[in-house]
Amino acid sequence: MKLKSVILAGSAVALTATSALATDMTIVSWGGAYSASQNNAYHKPYMEANPDINIINDESSNEAVAKLRAMNEAGNITWDLVDVVASDAIRLCDEGLAMPIDADEVLAPAPNGTPASEDFGDLIVSECFIPQIVYSTTFGYRTDVAEWNGKTPEDICAVFDLETFPGKRALEKRPINNMEWALLCDGVAKEDVYNVLETEEGQAQAFAKLDTIKDQTIFWSAGAETPQLLADKEVVMGSTYNGRLFSLIAEEGQPVAMLWDAQVFDIDGWIVPEGLPEDRKAMVLDYLKFATDTQRLADQAKYISYGPARKSSAPLVGKHAELGIEMAPHMPTDPENAKNTFLYNYEWWADYRDDLDAKYQAWLSQ
Amino acid sequence: MFMSETAPEQLLTTHDGRSLKVSLARALRREKLRALFLIAPLLIFVLLTFVAPIADMLFRSVENGIVEDTLPQTVNALASWDSGSGELPGEPVYAALHSDLLVAVKEKTHTRLGSRLNYEQTGISSLFRKTGRRVKRMDDAAPFKEQFIAADDKWADLSTWQTLKQFSPRYTDGYFLAAVDAERGPDGIEMKPADEQVYIYLFGRTLLLSVAITISCLILGYPIAYLLAALPLRTSNLLMILVLLPFWTSLLVRTSAWKVLLQQQGVINDFLVWIGLISNANRLVMINNQTGTIIAMTHILLPFMILPLYSVMKTISPSYVRAAKSLGANDWTAFWRVYFPQSVPGIGAGAVLVFILAIGYYITPELVGGTSGIFISNRIAYHISSSLNWGLAAALGTMLLAAVMILFVVYDKIVGIDNVKLG
Numbered sequence: 128m129k130l131k132s133v134i135l136a137g138s139a140v141a142l143t144a145t146s147a148l149a150t151d152m153t154i155v156s157w158g159g160a161y162s163a164s165q166n167n168a169y170h171k172p173y174m175e176a177n178p179d180i181n182i183i184n185d186e187s188s189n190e191a192v193a194k195l196r197a198m199n200e201a202g203n204i205t206w207d208l209v210d211v212v213a214s215d216a217i218r219l220c221d222e223g224l225a226m227p228i229d230a231d232e233v234l235a236p237a238p239n240g241t242p243a244s245e246d247f248g249d250l251i252v253s254e255c256f257i258p259q260i261v262y263s264t265t266f267g268y269r270t271d272v273a274e275w276n277g278k279t280p281e282d283i284c285a286v287f288d289l290e291t292f293p294g295k296r297a298l299e300k301r302p303i304n305n306m307e308w309a310l311l312c313d314g315v316a317k318e319d320v321y322n323v324l325e326t327e328e329g330q331a332q333a334f335a336k337l338d339t340i341k342d343q344t345i346f347w348s349a350g351a352e353t354p355q356l357l358a359d360k361e362v363v364m365g366s367t368y369n370g371r372l373f374s375l376i377a378e379e380g381q382p383v384a385m386l387w388d389a390q391v392f393d394i395d396g397w398i399v400p401e402g403l404p405e406d407r408k409a410m411v412l413d414y415l416k417f418a419t420d421t422q423r424l425a426d427q428a429k430y431i432s433y434g435p436a437r438k439s440s441a442p443l444v445g446k447h448a449e450l451g452i453e454m455a456p457h458m459p460t461d462p463e464n465a466k467n468t469f470l471y472n473y474e475w476w477a478d479y480r481d482d483l484d485a486k487y488q489a490w491l492s493q
Numbered sequence: 494m495f496m497s498e499t500a501p502e503q504l505l506t507t508h509d510g511r512s513l514k515v516s517l518a519r520a521l522r523r524e525k526l527r528a529l530f531l532i533a534p535l536l537i538f539v540l541l542t543f544v545a546p547i548a549d550m551l552f553r554s555v556e557n558g559i560v561e562d563t564l565p566q567t568v569n570a571l572a573s574w575d576s577g578s579g580e581l582p583g584e585p586v587y588a589a590l591h592s593d594l595l596v597a598v599k600e601k602t603h604t605r606l607g608s609r610l611n612y613e614q615t616g617i618s619s620l621f622r623k624t625g626r627r628v629k630r631m632d633d634a635a636p637f638k639e640q641f642i643a644a645d646d647k648w649a650d651l652s653t654w655q656t657l658k659q660f661s662p663r664y665t666d667g668y669f670l671a672a673v674d675a676e677r678g679p680d681g682i683e684m685k686p687a688d689e690q691v692y693i694y695l696f697g698r699t700l701l702l703s704v705a706i707t708i709s710c711l712i713l714g715y716p717i718a719y720l721l722a723a724l725p726l727r728t729s730n731l732l733m734i735l736v737l738l739p740f741w742t743s744l745l746v747r748t749s750a751w752k753v754l755l756q757q758q759g760v761i762n763d764f765l766v767w768i769g770l771i772s773n774a775n776r777l778v779m780i781n782n783q784t785g786t787i788i789a790m791t792h793i794l795l796p797f798m799i800l801p802l803y804s805v806m807k808t809i810s811p812s813y814v815r816a817a818k819s820l821g822a823n824d825w826t827a828f829w830r831v832y833f834p835q836s837v838p839g840i841g842a843g844a845v846l847v848f849i850l851a852i853g854y855y856i857t858p859e860l861v862g863g864t865s866g867i868f869i870s871n872r873i874a875y876h877i878s879s880s881l882n883w884g885l886a887a888a889l890g891t892m893l894l895a896a897v898m899i900l901f902v903v904y905d906k907i908v909g910i911d912n913v914k915l916g
Contacts, residue, residue: 193878218881221604221622295757300864334688345781346864360758474619477608481880482615488872489691491864492698 149181152410156210158186159351160374164430165210167448169418176417180410191215195224195400204400207411213394214473214480216256221477225255225398226408233257233412235420237439246421246437250394252473257419258396258436260427263459263468264304265390267357267372268292268364270382275363282467283389284312286364287340297353297365300346302487303476304366304391307469309336311389321475330483334490346491357383369459373432377450377457387464391471394436434460551894554887557665560657563606564593568661576655577679587637587648594628612882613667614656620647668888692889695869696896702786702868703851709791710798710847711840718802718839722809733803740796748860751789755780755861781863789861794850798843805839841913845904849897869893 154170156162162184170182187194191209198204211219219225228234230251234243244251250258268280274293285292286308298305310320310329313336323329345362347353353367354375369390375381397419399411417423424435425443432454435441444455455461459468505513529536561568566589574582597603607621627644631637641648659677660667667677674690675682684690717736721729739747754760757776765771779785809832817827855870862868869889876886904910 190878192881196881218608221608221618222881223601223605331688348859359756361756477622478611478616478619481612481882484880485689485691489689492691492694492867 149179150410151181151183152207152407152414153183153185153205154208154210154414155185155187155191155206157188160370160431161433162186164427165418167430168427169414169423172423173414173417180414182414192218192222192224195219196222198400199224199402202402204402206400207403207407208414209398209400210259210395211398213252213256213258213396214476216396216398217253217473217477219398220253220255224401226401226403227254228257228399228415230257233415235416237421237437239439241439243419246439248438250396250436252394255398256394256396257398257415258394259419259424260395260431260433261392261436261460262395262433263369263390263392264299264366265369265372265388265459266364266366266386267353267375267383268386269357269360270384272363279384280364280386281388283308283386285386287312287336289340289343292363294343294363295361296340296344297347297356297362297367298344299366300348300491302483303480304471305337306330306333306483306487307391307471308389309333311469312336317469320469321472324475324479324483330486334486337490357381369457370431370433373457377432377447377452385464388467389469390459390464391469392459393471395433396436428454428458432457432459434458550883550887551891552887553883554668554885554891555664555666556884557660557667558663559606559609560661561663563597563602564590564657564661566590567593567657571654571658571661574654574658576651576658579651581638581649581651582654584636584638587641590641591628591631591637594624598625598628608881610656610660612671612880612885613660614652616647617653617656620645620653624648665884668884669892671885672888672892692869692872695867695872696892699852699868699870699893700896702783702790702866703848705787706790706794706851707798707844707848709787710795711844713791714795714798714802714843715836715840718799718806721799721803722806723811736796736799739792744793744856745860747793748789748857751785751792751861752780755785755788780861781866783862783866785861785863786858786866786868789857790851790854793857794847797846797850801842801846802836802839805842806836809835837908838913841904841908845901845913848900852893852897 154165156165166184170184174180174182185206188210191211192215195204195206195209198206209225216225220227230244230247231242234257236242237246247258250261252258266280266283266286268285270279272292272294275291278291280286280292286296306324307320310323310333311317313332315323315329315332324333345356345365347356347365347367350368350371353362353365354371356362356365357375358379358381364386369385372383372385376383376385397415399408399415403411419437421437421439422443424437425440425445427433428435428440428444429446429448435444441460444458446452447454456463459465507513507516567586570586570589571582574586594603597606603621603625604618607618610621611618624641624644631640631644647653670676670682672692674685674693676685677683717732721732721736724732752759756762757778759780761779762771762776766773766776771777779788813831813835814827817831818824822830852868853870855868855874858866858868859871859874862871870893873886873889873893876882876889901910
């Protein structure tokens with residue numbers, strides 16, 4: 128009996144002590160090198176400045192939309208802040224699962240006083256979305272393929288050119304980006320791509336183009352697959368996120384190069400779940416103000432090669448924290464890399480995603 | 494006969510004068526209640542965490558209250574509109590839509606309805622988002638019909654209204670139709686265009702590959718289980734650890750290991766090229782296709798075949814085979830006529846286990862299946878976690894559940910479920 132009461136009292140003391148020491152804040156992100164960069168640039172300095180807050184990392188961003196919907200239905204929101212891509216943010220905002228945020232009211236202005244909404248500019252693609260980084264989906268290719276006779280791919284259409292550049296390719300297992308690239312390489316002008324893709328004939332045209340390389344393609348579903356396939360010489364070129372290719376090339380020193388052509392820009396950022404209690408909401412907004420200011424966004428670029436979403440952060444981007452190489456030339460936003468980029472149309476895909484995905488899956492399984 | 498004849502005159506009673514029958518029934522009931530009480534925690538647990546969520550998920554495959562809940566007046570006004578008339582609905586419908594949307598925009602439910610209806614018709618998602626932004630600025634005095642059409646000309650499109658009307662009832666068969674590649678056209682139910690048909694094909698492939706996986710598990714597992722049961726305990730324990738070892742390894746690790754082994758620049762291909770069996774240009778494609786799925790899944794599910802087989806074979810007394818041999822049977826006859834029939838219950842249990850596990854697998858096919866080796870469960874996972882089309886996911890899941898149950902009944906009819914033994 129005595130032992131039991133001692134244990135009970137002890138655990139009660141321990142519980143009150145921890146709750147008095149720190150409040151937990153659950154931040155959901157993608158895991159891996161990306162979460163590590165956020166941890167270094169945002170979480171650590173924030174927790175140093177606010178010792179009463181303890182940040183918990185949850186690596187569920189790839190299923191965030193479904194989980195947030197389930198939490199909302201159950202009426203129990205356990206997440207405080209969620210890192211999602213822009214298209215998911217639009218979806219969450221549409222479903223009423225994310226909270227609208229007034230950028231100028233909540234976020235810090237740029238050092239020169241420019242309001243946040245202007246500093247982020249067009250990247251605020253949804254009223255619920257606070258942009259964080261700009262990344263791009265682009266191609267990497269092996270530089271040691273003997274069959275290419277010394278030629279190197281210079282534009283996106285090299286992907287569809289099996290004669291000059293034989294070998295296997297890696298493409299994503301979903302229509303987004305692939306359909307656009309197929310049309311671009313089938314003679315459709317950049318500004319017409321979505322108009323053409325709206326029509327049945329345009330879709331058939333894109334699939335016909337993809338058909339020409341289908342049996343030479345390995346389709347991936349996780350961003351880590353392409354770097355692995357490239358390193359294993361399973362494919363000679365493949366699409367993935369530019370940060371993954373950067374670590375393959377710069378950190379692992381593989382004979383792979385980037386193809387900066389018609390890369391598709393996309394944005395990743397934060398959303399705050401709808402329905403948080405007031406005290407947690409206040410805590411999250413305080414963190415958001417800190418983590419999305421000009422210096423913090425520039426700091427993240429020390430750890431991963433994704434471009435900061437604020438215009439005012441770009442001049443502050445420095446060297447990689449461990450490798451010591453200049454990061455600016457590896458950013459998708461660098462003028463040298465962004466000569467010919469492709470803008471991904473969120474609104475369009477929000478409409479056509481269900482339909483085209485069904486067709487794409489049918490095409491894949493044929 | 495004796496009891497029923499004597500019962501009316503002379504009831505059997507207990508010592509306190511109550512009828513024995515009543516007393517017995519009471520005692521039995523008490524026993525039953527106690528048993529129920531004992532299993533109650535488990536029963537409640539299973540009901541709450543297993544049966545209720547599954548029932549809820551199955552119900553989603555027909556539930557469609559969102560249209561009526563979001564646009565109650567519009568649905569009401571649309572009831573008198575004939576969708577086959579070829580004419581747009583009249584002003585009252587647009588006026589109802591206006592007042593419904595004002596409420597919906599305030600509660601932010603209009604975009605949710607938009608993404609729901611976008612599953613049925615492309616473009617409705619942005620239609621509701623766009624109209625939601627405009628609806629507050631509409632003029633109450635002017636006719637709404639023109640204002641809506643000015644906001645977005647899809648409101649002048651018959652198909653928008655046909656979709657809205659078709660999906661206005663609280664319950665829909667739309668998800669089940671979509672799950673069998675069909676849709677409701679102007680002339681009733683019809684198949685979708687060929688370039689959108691995928692689910693029936695995937696169901697067929699899932700069943701076929703699951704059967705292939707079950708058979709290869711049986712072919713590989715039977716000799717191992719036989720060896721395990723026949724060897725002396727010390728050696729068989731060691732072998733058993735080897736069987737269980739992969740069981741304790743992470744699924745992802747095992748799947749990745751198969752990638753390293755099977756890929757074109759992988760260990761097996763390198764070896765075959767090295768010994769000169771195949772040329773460097775003709776390396777075998779063994780992964781990112783059906784072969785990859787079958788190999789990796791057979792490996793992962795093999796213990797589920799070996800364990801039931803082993804536990805049944807362990808109970809087969811060696812004296813039967815010895816007796817058969819002493820009566821003149823050769824090795825094969827003794828095995829086939831005496832040993833094998835006794836191991837059939839283990840085959841049944843293993844096959845049912847492996848098949849049912851295989852049919853619902855999705856992680857391994859996703860990783861090693863490429864495009865030709867993925868299962869219907871991969872599409873269910875996609876609709877749950879990515880497209881948020883939970884209704885369609887629920888319909889596909891219900892069909893998968895029904896398929897498994899039908900196969901189970903067929904199995905019961907052919908082999909007999911009593912003939913399944915786990916040990």
